[in-house]
Amino acid sequence: MFSKILIANRGEIALRIIRACKEMGIATVAVFSTADENSLHVSLADESICIGPAAVTDSYLNISAILSAAVLTGAEAIHPGYGLLSENPKFARLCTQCGIAFIGPSWEIISKMGDKDQARATMAAAGVPIVPGTDIISEPDEAHRKADEIGYPLLVKARSGGGGKGIRLVERTEDFLNEYSLARQEAQNAFNDDGVYLEKFLTRVKHIEIQLLCDQHQHVVALGERECSVQRKNQKLLEESPSPSLTPEVRTAMMEVSRQAALAIGYENAGTIEFLMDPQGHFYFMEMNTRLQVEHPITEMVTGVDIVKWQIRIASGLPLTFGQEDVHIQGHAIECRINAENPLLDFRPNCGTIDFLHVPGGPWVRFDTLLYQGYAIPPYYDSMVGKLIVHSKTRELTIRKMKAALCELVIEGIDHTSQVQLDILSQPLFISGDYFTDFMENEFGKPLPE
Numbered sequence: 280m281f282s283k284i285l286i287a288n289r290g291e292i293a294l295r296i297i298r299a300c301k302e303m304g305i306a307t308v309a310v311f312s313t314a315d316e317n318s319l320h321v322s323l324a325d326e327s328i329c330i331g332p333a334a335v336t337d338s339y340l341n342i343s344a345i346l347s348a349a350v351l352t353g354a355e356a357i358h359p360g361y362g363l364l365s366e367n368p369k370f371a372r373l374c375t376q377c378g379i380a381f382i383g384p385s386w387e388i389i390s391k392m393g394d395k396d397q398a399r400a401t402m403a404a405a406g407v408p409i410v411p412g413t414d415i416i417s418e419p420d421e422a423h424r425k426a427d428e429i430g431y432p433l434l435v436k437a438r439s440g441g442g443g444k445g446i447r448l449v450e451r452t453e454d455f456l457n458e459y460s461l462a463r464q465e466a467q468n469a470f471n472d473d474g475v476y477l478e479k480f481l482t483r484v485k486h487i488e489i490q491l492l493c494d495q496h497q498h499v500v501a502l503g504e505r506e507c508s509v510q511r512k513n514q515k516l517l518e519e520s521p522s523p524s525l526t527p528e529v530r531t532a533m534m535e536v537s538r539q540a541a542l543a544i545g546y547e548n549a550g551t552i553e554f555l556m557d558p559q560g561h562f563y564f565m566e567m568n569t570r571l572q573v574e575h576p577i578t579e580m581v582t583g584v585d586i587v588k589w590q591i592r593i594a595s596g597l598p599l600t601f602g603q604e605d606v607h608i609q610g611h612a613i614e615c616r617i618n619a620e621n622p623l624l625d626f627r628p629n630c631g632t633i634d635f636l637h638v639p640g641g642p643w644v645r646f647d648t649l650l651y652q653g654y655a656i657p658p659y660y661d662s663m664v665g666k667l668i669v670h671s672k673t674r675e676l677t678i679r680k681m682k683a684a685l686c687e688l689v690i691e692g693i694d695h696t697s698q699v700q701l702d703i704l705s706q707p708l709f710i711s712g713d714y715f716t717d718f719m720e721n722e723f724g725k726p727l728p729e
Contacts, residue, residue, distance in 0.1 A: 280595050281305055281355045281380065286320070287345050287370075288360030290649040291665060292571070293320035296358050299587040308352045310345055312338035314657040319649055326352055333659045339363045342370050349379050356380035356594060358587075362661070365570040366393055382594040383548050384569050391544070392567040396438045396476050402552075402564045405543035407536050410555065410563040412478035419456055422477065426455050429479050435459050437466035438474035445469055446513065448480060481555055483715050486510065487522055487562065488553040489537040490578045492589050493546045498599045501534035502578050502586075503608050507553075509703060511626070511719045516696075517703055518574040519613045520581050523674055523712025529560045538603070549575075549590050555716075573616070573666070576645060580612035580670040610670055611677040615685065617648075617665040619656055621694040628662040631655070631693040639687035643670040644680070646688070656693060664695065674712070678704055 284300055285308040286293045293309060297320060300307045309324035314333035321327045328348040331338035338344070340363060349357055357374055359365035359382070371386035383389070392398045396415045403409050411429060415438060416422040426433055426449065435458055437445025447462040449455050459475070467473040490502040506522035507515045521530070537552045551572050556562040575586045584606075589599070620626040632655045638646045648665030650656075656664065669684055671677040682704055685697050708714045708722050 280597070281591065283308065283325075283352065283354045284356045284358055284382070284591070285310065285345070285349045285352065285354035286324070286360065287339070287357050287364055288362070289315055289318060289320060289339060289660065291647045291663075292360040292573075294323060294649065295647055296360060296587055297323050299585065299591065303588060303591065305591070308348065308354050310339070310348050312659075314659055317654065319651060319654075328352065333657065335363065335659065342367075342373060345370075346373060346377055346379070349374075350377065354379065356382055356591070358382040358590070359570065361571050361573055366568070368393065380594050382590050384546055384550065388544060388546060389569045392569050394438055395436060395566060396474065398567055399476075399564065401544060402540055402567075405540040407540050407552075407564045408562060410478050410481060410565070413476050415474045415476050417474070419459060422459055423452075423455050426459075426477055427452055429477060432480040432482070434478045434480050435462035435475050436478055437462065437470060437472070438476065439466065439470035439472040445475070481557060481563070483717070484508075484555040484557055485522070485524055485714075486515075486553065486565075486716050487525065487533065487556050488551045488568075488572070489534055490572070490575070490586070491537060491541050491546070491550045491552065492584075492586070492593070492599060493541050493548060493550065494593045494599045495547055495596055496598045497542065498602070499538045499541045499546070500599060500601065500603050500606060501538050502582050502584055502606055504530060504533065505572075505574055505577060507574065508714055508716045509709070509718055510716055515574065515616065516719070517613065517615050517700060518577055519611065519674070519677075520577040521608055521611065524556075526560060529556070529562070533562055534603075548593050549586055573663075574614050576647065576666065576668045577612035577614045577670075580643070580645075580668060581608050581610060582606060583609070610672045611674040612668060612670040613677050613681050614666050614668045615681060615700040616663050616696075617667060617688070617690070617700070618662040618696045619664045619693045620662050620696055622696060622699050626696070628658075629694050630658040633690065634692035635689060636691075637687065637689035639667070639684040641680075641684070644684050645669070650690065664690075664693075667697075667700075678710065 283306040307324040309327040330344040364370040368386040368390035374381040445466040447458040463473040486507040509517040551568040554562040645668040
């Protein structure tokens, strides 16, 4: 087991990892930018090192500075959290070359699954259903012909895309060439890679993901699914587990195909396979996230498995001590992401000083946050400032508990999205569970029944 781990991240996920390490008796090293000098993760870690100015390119994406900090402090492993360098194969490869364990899959797997075109081919070869589409197409005329064969609507998707970037919806053949060109330009600007492919756009679909843990001894366990269909501009807002829409048969099939895919590619550590599912229960591979997910706490709530601790154990070479037959989903959990945004101004991000903070309490209520009273939120980073997670015996009780927790949450000094989450939870379509990825676009904001 490792004796010291460096956390190459910030905010609530850095705190989450530090707390797991403390419980395991592992010393921690925090890295921080000049803008994060007063952040909680800096004070809670055993050691902390400033790695650069506020801009992420000069600090949290500064590979040489992070590796130097690890070597200087004697850290044996690096946990990348999510975002930032967590899915950067170059970073994972350099960690290995420096004799530092990367807490995640190998750089080869990250590279293979980060290339969405290659990921589709890999999953298809492993027997995973994929959405009808194409390989990378660089010739506009050929792409147009293929688009007409697939049929509209369809998506032009960046090979290296992520977070909703590099995706263009095309609904008519006469719009294709313009949208295709824009998608390539956006992909080049965002990822320095203009490779795009085409994919049939499925309507009325759910976004379902399967959480996996895979050790270095070919043991793979699926920890159930998460429903992630409440999204705005392809960004998740609220997640729940289990999904209210999966039948036991579809759940079993989705978990089994995910496990077999992980075995086929030799995956190690925590990972998530994401699917689109139509109303008939047909599901199709969308992408694989080779890292810890933002929404991992709801899986921890319903399974009792600490995913972060198992990431660390697996990276140190320890085998899983439980099998698929030992995984039992208990009750229901919901996570609401709390963002420092103004919903009345098209969700414009904002920053400011936290004048007052009250965190909700009670059994099975968890608030993962970087906030504390007097903390000044810097303007340089993601707008998510916390995740409110609750668990109860049934979905109905969990919705009720989440509403109570959101009403109790008080964050003064900034605009935030807790009221939006309350509105989502009160929508009849959400309550019924019969909602799709277009929920926010089509249903949210409609007047509630009297």
